[in-house]
Amino acid sequence: MYYCFLNDKIVPANEAAIAINDLGLLRGYAIFDYLKTYNGKPFRLQDYLNRFRASADDLRLPLKYSNAQIAALVNEVLQKSGVTGDAGIRLLLTGGNSPDSMNITEPNFAIILEPLPPSPKEQYENGVKLLTHNFKRTFPLSKTTNYVTAIKMMPQVKAQNAFDLLYCNEGEALELTRNNFFLIKGNSLITAKDGVLLGVTRKVILELAQQHFTVEVRRVDEIELNTADEAFLSGSAKKIIPVVQMDEHVYGNGKPGAGTKKLMQLFNEYTEKVCAPVSDSLMQ
Numbered sequence: 656m657y658y659c660f661l662n663d664k665i666v667p668a669n670e671a672a673i674a675i676n677d678l679g680l681l682r683g684y685a686i687f688d689y690l691k692t693y694n695g696k697p698f699r700l701q702d703y704l705n706r707f708r709a710s711a712d713d714l715r716l717p718l719k720y721s722n723a724q725i726a727a728l729v730n731e732v733l734q735k736s737g738v739t740g741d742a743g744i745r746l747l748l749t750g751g752n753s754p755d756s757m758n759i760t761e762p763n764f765a766i767i768l769e770p771l772p773p774s775p776k777e778q779y780e781n782g783v784k785l786l787t788h789n790f791k792r793t794f795p796l797s798k799t800t801n802y803v804t805a806i807k808m809m810p811q812v813k814a815q816n817a818f819d820l821l822y823c824n825e826g827e828a829l830e831l832t833r834n835n836f837f838l839i840k841g842n843s844l845i846t847a848k849d850g851v852l853l854g855v856t857r858k859v860i861l862e863l864a865q866q867h868f869t870v871e872v873r874r875v876d877e878i879e880l881n882t883a884d885e886a887f888l889s890g891s892a893k894k895i896i897p898v899v900q901m902d903e904h905v906y907g908n909g910k911p912g913a914g915t916k917k918l919m920q921l922f923n924e925y926t927e928k929v930c931a932p933v934s935d936s937l938m939q
Contacts, residue, residue: 657736660728660766665735673763678750682757685749685800686710690855690891691771693930695739698891700726702855707746710797716748716762725766732766743769743892747800774893779919782899782911783818785831785888786811787880791824795850805832819888821880821901824850828875834890836898838875838883839914844868845883847875856889856922863921868914880904885912894926895919 661671679685688707690698697703704722711718720728729744736742745767751760790804808820821836822829830836830851837860838845844864846857864870880886885906886898895918897911906912 657738657742657768657770658732659768660732660764662763662765665728665732668767671765671767673749673765674752676752676754676756677763678753678756678759679747679763679800680749681753682750683799683801683803684714684759685747686714686716686798687748687800688746688798690744692733692738692740692742692744693926694932695733695742696930697726697729697733697744698926698930699855699859700729702858703746706798706853706855707748710799711748713794713797714799715759716750717759718748718762718764720764728766732768736768738768741771741773743771745769771892774896778818778896780911782897782909783888784816784900785819785821785886785898785902786815786817787823787828787877787902788820789824790820790822791829791850792822792852795829795852798852802832818896818898823877826877828877828880831888831890834888834893836875837887837889838879839868839885839887839912840879840883842869842914843871844914844918845871845873845875845879848872849874854889854891856891856894859925860889860895860918860922863925864918867917867921885915887911887915887918895922 657668658665659668659671688703690703704725747765749763751762819831821831829847835854835857861870880901881904887895889895897915899906899909
């Protein structure tokens, strides 16, 4: 059984509750962030805390805990829950209990642990298909809980045997519903600069790619989706998954390309290094 932190208390997850007049429920006014553990250790926690705080500031949600306090609470919840492997960590900050369903009072803050089953091996070995969809999130730099478009479109995604949607807007390719998106052209690694959530996995990939690719963080024209050599998505839970088809367009020979495989290898090696088991760290 996992424990969670809610408003100054660590309690069993099945006992945590917020009031029915919370603005997150009534108006969808809430932000969150999501990271995972490797070998029981939170991955790039400070990066996620910085992004979480930026989202809170953007939506004018007071966050009374410092990053150091939240980090200590995350570790306390992990320890109390006995997490030694992979798990999801969700940070949640809602608009709080509102007397008139519009005004923010005191936000509700929670740290929630979630089981994290591995993605199907076939997705990494064979790649996935995406569908383009004309949409841009209202506050792209903030990680809000508003996933109405993604959930509404899910039956269409499944009906076409696709993995997810790639949001495009005014001729520009942006991001997936929950992940960042990359193209590879020759030796160039390309990803959107504006209008997307600045993913932490995205940040790590850009760091790792510097010595192997020419990195281009810029506007990605939608027409480039059909001229690139490779494509892949990135995210906290999924890491890097190759994209082998975009709508009707197939990349390369329909299999994950060499550039994507190289980045997958680099990312896996990086996570093993920075989140090595305690016993391994003591031996080094």
